[in-house]
Amino acid sequence: MYVAVKGGEAAIRNAHRLLADRRRGDRSLPSLTLGQIAEQLALACDRVMAEGSVYDRELAALAIKQARGDLIEAIFLLRAYRTTLPRFGYSEPIDTGAMQVERRVSATYKDLPGGQMLGPTFDYTHRLLDPSLAGDDAPDDPEAREGDGVPAMRVSDILAQEGLIEADGETGGEEIGDLTRTPMEFPMGRDTRLQALARGDEGFLLALGYSTQRGYARSHPFVGEIRIGEVEVEYRMPELGLTVSLGRIRVTECQMVNQFKGSAKAPPQFTRGYGLVFGQSERKAMAVALCDRALRADELGEDKFAPAQDEEFVISHSDNVQATGFVEHLKLPHYVDFQAELDLVRRMRGEHARKQGGDEAMPEAAE
Amino acid sequence: MTDNSVEETRAQRLSALALADGKDLLTLWNGLGIDPACEMVRGPETGLIALRGRIGGGGSPFNFGEATATRATVRLDNGAVGHAVTLGRDRLKAKLIAILDALAQDNEMASKIDQEIVTPLTAALAERDAKRKAETAATKVDFFTMVRGED
Amino acid sequence: MATAHIVEGGFADPVFASQSVFRAVMDAMARPGSVLPIDAGISPPAPLNAAAAAVALTLADGDTPVWLEAEMAKNEAVAGWLAFHTGAPLAQMPSDAVFAIASNPAHLPPLTGFALGTQEYPDRSTTVILQMASLSDGPVLRLSGPGIRTTNSIAPRPLPGHFEMQWQAINDLYPRGLDLVLAAPDAIACLPRTTRIGNGEA
Numbered sequence: 001m002y003v004a005v006k007g008g009e010a011a012i013r014n015a016h017r018l019l020a021d022r023r024r025g026d027r028s029l030p031s032l033t034l035g036q037i038a039e040q041l042a043l044a045c046d047r048v049m050a051e052g053s054v055y056d057r058e059l060a061a062l063a064i065k066q067a068r069g070d071l072i073e074a075i076f077l078l079r080a081y082r083t084t085l086p087r088f089g090y091s092e093p094i095d096t097g098a099m100q101v102e103r104r105v106s107a108t109y110k111d112l113p114g115g116q117m118l119g120p121t122f123d124y125t126h127r128l129l130d131p132s133l134a135g136d137d138a139p140d141d142p143e144a145r146e147g148d149g150v151p152a153m154r155v156s157d158i159l160a161q162e163g164l165i166e167a168d169g170e171t172g173g174e175e176i177g178d179l180t181r182t183p184m185e186f187p188m189g190r191d192t193r194l195q196a197l198a199r200g201d202e203g204f205l206l207a208l209g210y211s212t213q214r215g216y217a218r219s220h221p222f223v224g225e226i227r228i229g230e231v232e233v234e235y236r237m238p239e240l241g242l243t244v245s246l247g248r249i250r251v252t253e254c255q256m257v258n259q260f261k262g263s264a265k266a267p268p269q270f271t272r273g274y275g276l277v278f279g280q281s282e283r284k285a286m287a288v289a290l291c292d293r294a295l296r297a298d299e300l301g302e303d304k305f306a307p308a309q310d311e312e313f314v315i316s317h318s319d320n321v322q323a324t325g326f327v328e329h330l331k332l333p334h335y336v337d338f339q340a341e342l343d344l345v346r347r348m349r350g351e352h353a354r355k356q357g358g359d360e361a362m363p364e365a366a367e
Numbered sequence: 368m369t370d371n372s373v374e375e376t377r378a379q380r381l382s383a384l385a386l387a388d389g390k391d392l393l394t395l396w397n398g399l400g401i402d403p404a405c406e407m408v409r410g411p412e413t414g415l416i417a418l419r420g421r422i423g424g425g426g427s428p429f430n431f432g433e434a435t436a437t438r439a440t441v442r443l444d445n446g447a448v449g450h451a452v453t454l455g456r457d458r459l460k461a462k463l464i465a466i467l468d469a470l471a472q473d474n475e476m477a478s479k480i481d482q483e484i485v486t487p488l489t490a491a492l493a494e495r496d497a498k499r500k501a502e503t504a505a506t507k508v509d510f511f512t513m514v515r516g517e518d
Numbered sequence: 519m520a521t522a523h524i525v526e527g528g529f530a531d532p533v534f535a536s537q538s539v540f541r542a543v544m545d546a547m548a549r550p551g552s553v554l555p556i557d558a559g560i561s562p563p564a565p566l567n568a569a570a571a572a573v574a575l576t577l578a579d580g581d582t583p584v585w586l587e588a589e590m591a592k593n594e595a596v597a598g599w600l601a602f603h604t605g606a607p608l609a610q611m612p613s614d615a616v617f618a619i620a621s622n623p624a625h626l627p628p629l630t631g632f633a634l635g636t637q638e639y640p641d642r643s644t645t646v647i648l649q650m651a652s653l654s655d656g657p658v659l660r661l662s663g664p665g666i667r668t669t670n671s672i673a674p675r676p677l678p679g680h681f682e683m684q685w686q687a688i689n690d691l692y693p694r695g696l697d698l699v700l701a702a703p704d705a706i707a708c709l710p711r712t713t714r715i716g717n718g719e720a
Binding site: 442 | 525526528602
């Protein structure tokens, strides 16, 4: 029998109050400001914006503060906030070729037009903890140097001049998939897949990308190019019929170049995986590009045997808000479900015992 | 001026204002020393703009996330209607842009706004860009095999 | 000033006005044939009537292409007004439309030309808003089906040609089909796809 039970209101109220206290921590320390989080934990904000799928640095900072630094909880908060807002419309596609570049590297060409610009990278640091950061020492101002004015050409355009690489991806459909508007269906278009990957969990996609390098869908990847920087967001205002800039966002773009031995459908050439994510987040962009390429197995006529090539598996499990919701719901009351299971197990044990001990049966000792 | 160039100028002005920092805009607005009576026809209200990229950088468009945006529409006493949309949640900024858009429909006012607000904002952004560009350029790798143009 | 008319005449208080119109549409859909007053205090450009416009402002947004019957589509004021107040793009074909608005139902293309949904997603269909001169002095339609205890009746005019036959064809597609909002200037009534017209064996 199911009995509705009420209760726990006071416990919940007090738990929330306790949470607020523990979130604030030691009152003798100054409270974090959103500006401090946005500026000094900038990459955490980038991750929350990317996986929360809302570009708003201050909201990401607020979410991180409220979530006590639990980034998946912060992402959840941002996703929830997002649902309260109307959608005004769609931007024009951003032009990453016109990016105000802050970092740009290629592993395939040393001397590419525009050069290799390391930008603010962790690469080449020695990963030694820096005790000076325990204090408040001001770092030196960055060096500045006159640029050579050569625009940073996209690496894919260099290879394309020789005809050795496939073109930028065309989906062929006129409708642009949007998983926030229509339920997911498999197989899905590459457009919807890239949308899912852009908001997917960094850790999950990183592990899958790693698996492709270790032989689970070998795709011989090279980083054709990673670029990080600001791009303008243009929007056609329906009220005026004019296309205007709304401001800028920082994005990371990764062009992964993959050797491809050719198939019945295509000649030997380089193929590509593509990753585009909010903020400065090249680990994520690279992982997305690896997964994007692996998930094109059907399109390119490749054998499918690895988890990273399984679209339904990858996309259905890449969203950490969905994942955490389903995993964490297990801790909510399942008293009635469990009672039913308990009865079932007792009955099965009883039958099991009767079979073992002949028809005389054991007493119902399990009770 | 032809209709096209009027429209183009309007779009450029709206873009320059949207790209500006809200605090800088407010400072320059206060410097303009006018406070026209206006009615809010819509907003300022915050919503989302769905952002699109292109597969491979230049291929088919796809949706890759959303950004907060704020829009406003005002009407001045003379009937001029101004619109604004800008990324972020700065309602005052959106309202000011809409007022400036409405004011700029008067030619004389337009050149005053361009001179005293749009030009300085564009210059400030260009300066910030140049600084960042130079900082990035300083991290450019000079491979030893390259011929350097120093002598 | 061309843009001045376009920005005027919308909901004075978008949140409360659209809530009340939404309530009316919901009730009218739930009780097919019931006439619900719409008083949203808006003044759309002609030939758009106030009730049809209120429904459009309440339901349409940037994700819902709106198809306008030819006469209205040519009217820049109507298209501009809807674009400003809803952000909805105009649908080129009836079959691309989430909402359709017709000021002159006599010129409406066949109902089966609108989006009719799929077996998996019957909801992916057009909601057609037909502007009516009146909901009470046209030919009487006897209605039956879900949301109607025995029968209900309504007398809208002007209806599209061969309306009862066309509606029968929509009924036959169930669960696919489409839903109608009949919008007199100051009131609405709805015919969801489940409603049958005729001498009603329900």
